[in-house]
Amino acid sequence: MHYGETLKELREEKNLLQNDVAKELDIQGKVYSQYETEYAIIPSKHLITLSDFFNVSIDYILGFTKNKKYSNKEIFDLKIYGKRLKEFRKEHKLTQEKLAKELNTTQSVIADYERGRYLIATPFLYTICKKYHISADYLLGRIDEPKYFN
Secondary structure, three states: OOOHHHHHHHHHHOOOOHHHHHHHHOOOHHHHHHHHOOOOOOOHHHHHHHHHHHOOOHHHHHOOOOOOOOOOOOOOOHHHHHHHHHHHHHHOOOOHHHHHHHHOOOHHHHHHHHOOOOOOOHHHHHHHHHHHOEOHHHHOOOOOOOOEOO
């Protein structure tokens, strides 16, 4: 996914140790270290926290844009995110079943995401954004524009 190097650069720009960032996420330093090496996949909730902490967009962390931040950043809301995921799916004429198949998951998982019951798993978020060129920040309800990136 290529976010590890970006996280390291952001951390070093602030002259922080991995343990300093780990404290912000309320995790062990060893776990955060695994995020930077991409040995472990960073959960979406930690992407949101790090985006706020470093004052950058999730799209920047994931490598979808060179722009570090968006001017109209909003607070994350599960209901908005669920609604946007459903709108995205319908806009691309995808059934829950078809999207689930693309992500190698079940229709019930997609339904739970759309209901706002759970935050989307990072690999699923990354796959959707990369394949359809849609902003992770937009899908997560953190920005209204831009919706798509090139």
